[in-house]
Amino acid sequence: MSSNKEILLVNRPNDRKIGSHLFETREQDIPSPGKGEILIKQTYMSLDPAMLGWMSEDRESYIPPVELGEVMRSSGVGEVIESNNPDFSVGDKVMGMTGWREYLVSNGEGFNKLQPGITEEMALCVFALPGLTATTGLYNFGEPKEGETLVVTGAAGSVGSIVGQLAKADGLRVIGVVGSDEKADWIVNELGFDGAVNYKTDDLEAKLTELTPDKIDVFFENTGGPIQHHIFNRMNTHGRIVVCGMIADYQSENPAPGPNWIPLIKKRINVRGFAMPDHWGEVPQLVAKLSPYVQQGKIQYRSHMVEGIESAVEGLQMLFSGDNKGKMIVKL
Structure with missing residues (x-):
C-alpha cells in the first residue's frame, strides 16, 4: 500500500529559528474514509508567516498553538479521491485546513470546492x-x-x-x-x-x-x-x-x-x-x-513554488528571510 507522509511539530522554536530540528517526518498507510467522510490527496500546500506563531508556546494568541507531536498546521488544496459524503464527489478540488501531509480524511467541514476556472495556484494566492x-x-x-x-x-x-x-x-x-x-x-x-x-x-x-x-x-x-x-x-x-x-x-x-x-x-x-x-464567518461576503476585482483583471499574483512535502521547512525559511518572490507554496 502507498504511504502517507506527515510532518509533525516536535520542538518549539525557542530560539526563534526555523529549521529541521523542529520537525519529524512520519510515514503511515493512507487512511480510509468512514461514513460521511472524504479522503483528500493534497496537491498544493500554503506556507504563511503566521506559522511561526502557531509553532510557539503562546497560549494567549488568537489561535491555540500546534501541540507537540501533532501534524503541522497549514491550509492547502487537494483532490477528493474517495467519498462517503453526498456533498462531495470523487474528483472535486477542495480547499481548507489540510496540515503538512499528503493525504487526510475529513467530514468535509471547513472545506470548500474550487469554482470552475479557479486553479489551485489562484485559490491559494488570491482566494485563501x-x-x-x-x-x-x-x-x-x-x-x-x-x-x-x-x-x-x-x-x-x-x-x-x-x-x-x-x-x-x-x-x-x-x-x-x-x-x-x-x-x-x-x-x-x-x-x-x-x-x-x-x-x-x-x-x-x-x-x-x-x-x-x-x-x-x-x-x-x-x-x-x-x-x-x-x-x-x-x-x-x-x-x-x-x-x-x-x-x-x-x-x-x-x-x-x-x-x-x-x-x-x-x-x-x-x-x-x-x-x-x-472573521471566518464573513468569508462569503469577503469572497x-x-x-x-479578480474577474475584471485588476488583481495579479505570483507564487514561489517548492517541490515535495519535504521542502516545506526550506520554503518556510525562505519566507522569513525574504528570499521568496510571491506566495510561498509547496507543490506535492
Missing part, C-alpha cells in the same frame, strides 16, 4: 488567506477613500500585493515598501503601484517624503522594522493604521519599540490590529467583495 486577509484589513479597518494615499509594507508579498492592487483599483495613490529592486520593479511596473521604497537601500525618510507629497491616510502594516516610524510620522490627521503582521520582529528576541503615542492623540489616528480567525 492572502486575499481574505487583504480584503478584511483594507475595507473593514482601513476605510480607503478615492484620492487618498496608502502605504503598505511587505508590498510584494501575498497580502501586501493584493492590498495595493485593491487600493489602486479604488482610486488611491499607493506606495509599497519592499526589500529588493526586483520587487520594487514588479509592484510598480507590473502591478501599477505609484512608487516603491526599498527599505534595504533607500534613504527611508527622504524617499517616503518624495513619494507621499500629500502625506499618508492609510498605513497597512505587514512587517514592522525601522520604516514603521517614518511612515507613522507622515500620517495625516484622522489616518488609519491597519496592523496585520510584524514579520521583521517575529524572530527577534527584542522586538522593536513602537512609535510614540502623542501623535496618535494630536492627529486622532486610529490603529487597529486584526487576525482572520475573528463576493474580492471576486469582481
Whole structure:
C-alpha cells in the first residue's frame, strides 16, 4: 500500500529559528474514509508567516498553538479521491485546513470546492488567506477613500500585493515598501503601484517624503522594522493604521519599540490590529467583495513554488528571510 507522509511539530522554536530540528517526518498507510467522510490527496500546500506563531508556546494568541507531536498546521488544496459524503464527489478540488501531509480524511467541514476556472495556484494566492486577509484589513479597518494615499509594507508579498492592487483599483495613490529592486520593479511596473521604497537601500525618510507629497491616510502594516516610524510620522490627521503582521520582529528576541503615542492623540489616528480567525464567518461576503476585482483583471499574483512535502521547512525559511518572490507554496 502507498504511504502517507506527515510532518509533525516536535520542538518549539525557542530560539526563534526555523529549521529541521523542529520537525519529524512520519510515514503511515493512507487512511480510509468512514461514513460521511472524504479522503483528500493534497496537491498544493500554503506556507504563511503566521506559522511561526502557531509553532510557539503562546497560549494567549488568537489561535491555540500546534501541540507537540501533532501534524503541522497549514491550509492547502487537494483532490477528493474517495467519498462517503453526498456533498462531495470523487474528483472535486477542495480547499481548507489540510496540515503538512499528503493525504487526510475529513467530514468535509471547513472545506470548500474550487469554482470552475479557479486553479489551485489562484485559490491559494488570491482566494485563501492572502486575499481574505487583504480584503478584511483594507475595507473593514482601513476605510480607503478615492484620492487618498496608502502605504503598505511587505508590498510584494501575498497580502501586501493584493492590498495595493485593491487600493489602486479604488482610486488611491499607493506606495509599497519592499526589500529588493526586483520587487520594487514588479509592484510598480507590473502591478501599477505609484512608487516603491526599498527599505534595504533607500534613504527611508527622504524617499517616503518624495513619494507621499500629500502625506499618508492609510498605513497597512505587514512587517514592522525601522520604516514603521517614518511612515507613522507622515500620517495625516484622522489616518488609519491597519496592523496585520510584524514579520521583521517575529524572530527577534527584542522586538522593536513602537512609535510614540502623542501623535496618535494630536492627529486622532486610529490603529487597529486584526487576525482572520475573528472573521471566518464573513468569508462569503469577503469572497463576493474580492471576486469582481479578480474577474475584471485588476488583481495579479505570483507564487514561489517548492517541490515535495519535504521542502516545506526550506520554503518556510525562505519566507522569513525574504528570499521568496510571491506566495510561498509547496507543490506535492
